[in-house]
Amino acid sequence: MKKIVIIALLLVLSSLGGYAQRFAYVDSDYILKHIPEYNSAQKQLDALSEQWQKEIDIKFANIEDMFKAYQADQVLLNPEMRKKREDEIVQKEQEAKEYQRLKFGFEGELFQVRSKLIKPIQDRVSKAIQAIADAQQLDMVFDKNSEITLLYANPRLDKSNEVITKLGYKPGANK
Incomplete structure (x- = not known):
């Protein structure tokens, strides 16, 4: 919204300047x-993303299985064994979250590959x-797909x- 107000203000100010803006x-x-x-780059990124997401899903499914097994065995375990299993589950969860962050987090591997391919x-x-x-x-020159909203755009522009x-x-009919 702030960008629209700024652009509108720029348009008004530029129209007062005495010459037409293009x-x-x-x-x-x-x-x-x-x-x-x-x-091609987008397909590569999608494939990488899908592969890593599957790996992450498997890690979290394994953690869920470990937790269910722990719950089933909990009454049979002494306090020391319970603590050991709990710590193991927590460690696996932290490892899975770290892996997820390394792949998909800010400046993670997906971000780096995207920058390398798309930039x-x-x-x-x-x-x-x-x-x-x-x-x-x-x-x-405005990009009509960015955050700036065009209320009207003459097709000749x-x-x-x-x-x-x-x-x-070659431009085609992909629009």
């Missing part, structure tokens, strides 16, 4: 769908957008196909 927008999701490397593609898209904006003397072409790909 705006355009792109649809980043649409652009990325036309880049085979992005689709170069995003950089190319950004450079293509910049080149189009410079060539067409655009003052601002959509530069998504030009970005796809600039990247060397």
